[in-house]
Amino acid sequence: MNWQQFSESAPELAQLFSERLDKTGLALIGTIRKDGTPRISPLEVDVFEDHLLLGMMWQSKKALDLMRDQRCLVHSVVSDKDGSEGEVKLRGRAVDVADEGLRERSAQHTFDTTGWRPEEPYHLFSFDIEEAAYIKYHSESGDQTVKRWRAGGKEQSRERKWTGSRLEG
Amino acid sequence: MNWSSFASAAPALAQRGRELFERVGVLFIGTLRKDGSPRVSGCEFFFLEEDLYLGMMWQSKKALDLLREPRCYIQSAVTDKNVNGGEFKCYGRAVEVSDSDTIERYGRALKEATGWAPEGSFHLFAFDIDGAAFIEYQQNGDQLLIEWRQGASPHERLRRWTGSGVVDDSK
Numbered sequence: 431m432n433w434q435q436f437s438e439s440a441p442e443l444a445q446l447f448s449e450r451l452d453k454t455g456l457a458l459i460g461t462i463r464k465d466g467t468p469r470i471s472p473l474e475v476d477v478f479e480d481h482l483l484l485g486m487m488w489q490s491k492k493a494l495d496l497m498r499d500q501r502c503l504v505h506s507v508v509s510d511k512d513g514s515e516g517e518v519k520l521r522g523r524a525v526d527v528a529d530e531g532l533r534e535r536s537a538q539h540t541f542d543t544t545g546w547r548p549e550e551p552y553h554l555f556s557f558d559i560e561e562a563a564y565i566k567y568h569s570e571s572g573d574q575t576v577k578r579w580r581a582g583g584k585e586q587s588r589e590r591k592w593t594g595s596r597l598e599g
Numbered sequence: 600m601n602w603s604s605f606a607s608a609a610p611a612l613a614q615r616g617r618e619l620f621e622r623v624g625v626l627f628i629g630t631l632r633k634d635g636s637p638r639v640s641g642c643e644f645f646f647l648e649e650d651l652y653l654g655m656m657w658q659s660k661k662a663l664d665l666l667r668e669p670r671c672y673i674q675s676a677v678t679d680k681n682v683n684g685g686e687f688k689c690y691g692r693a694v695e696v697s698d699s700d701t702i703e704r705y706g707r708a709l710k711e712a713t714g715w716a717p718e719g720s721f722h723l724f725a726f727d728i729d730g731a732a733f734i735e736y737q738q739n740g741d742q743l744l745i746e747w748r749q750g751a752s753p754h755e756r757l758r759r760w761t762g763s764g765v766v767d768d769s770k
Binding site: 456459470472499501507594595 | 625627629630631635637638639641656657658670672674676677678680682688690717718719720764765
């Protein structure tokens with residue numbers, strides 16, 4: 431489902447992702463290379479209209495990966511080791527945006543907010559979200575807070591307790 | 600090859616990679632799920648002796664991925680919009696360490712360095728590198744790229760920003 435539908439179905443996870451995205455405008459994306467192995471790349475991400483838009487340079491490796499296999503994982507950037515900010519992962523498919531109106535409006539939006547306008551040709555994907563998760567490590571106790579959502583279901587939250595050698599719950 | 604052989608083959612690249620990993624203290628690993636789709640996870644690492652070690656919680660998803668399919672991808676953390684300091688990535692295989700002496704040395708050295716070591720069971724992998732790249736984003740949009748692949752020499756080039764994309768400049 432698109433960003434708007436996702437944020438209605440999983441408001442808390444959508445908020446957690448947005449907060450992390452607002453800090454940098456960047457995320458990491460996991461894609462599949464031609465030989466079937468994974469690739470990770472930094473990526474500019476933008477929430478625009480109903481979409482989570484993934485913009486990529488023309489013929490960049492990650493874009494070519496997605497043209498071959500749409501399945502990908504968008505991961506919030508994490509900047510500290512103790513994980514105090516927690517991490518958000520969104521799983522789904524990158525759908526090529528062919529709608530010229532949306533491309534034009536999003537290019538104008540990028541120009542309005544950054545002073546730079548992407549020029550064709552470039553790749554623009556709308557992220558079709560199927561699953562989301564938030565994981566936060568509590569560095570002192572070792573406990574984890576985990577929130578999960580899957581398309582068609584509801585947000586679920588649980589606390590996992592660190593026993594000293596493993597997590598329970 | 601192990602990290603130290605990589606550092607001999609591509610010293611500048613290995614140094615930048617290590618600096619970028621250690622700056623944040625956590626790296627990202629891309630693994631393959633059972634259905635062949637990608638997983639991205641934060642991962643603890645430690646340089647010891649000849650190797651770059653990846654330590655993982657017992658039965659964690661990324662560890663189970665690697666036991667099924669060792670081919671993986673490692674990426675330095677990105678902490679700001681301009682990717683200051685650049686980014687480093689490498690691909691290869693995570694080789695499970697089962698030798699109890701090595702596991703014990705790893706635990707002791709980790710505890711000495713960080714004050715913390717895993718208790719009980721955990722997964723330990725040594726990273727076997729096939730290729731690596733460093734990319735630095737300059738203010739004018741140009742990208743400095745250093746690439747290396749096993750069996751070849753490191754190659755440095757500049758990708759020039761044209762206003763809408765980048766083109767290669769041989770260097």
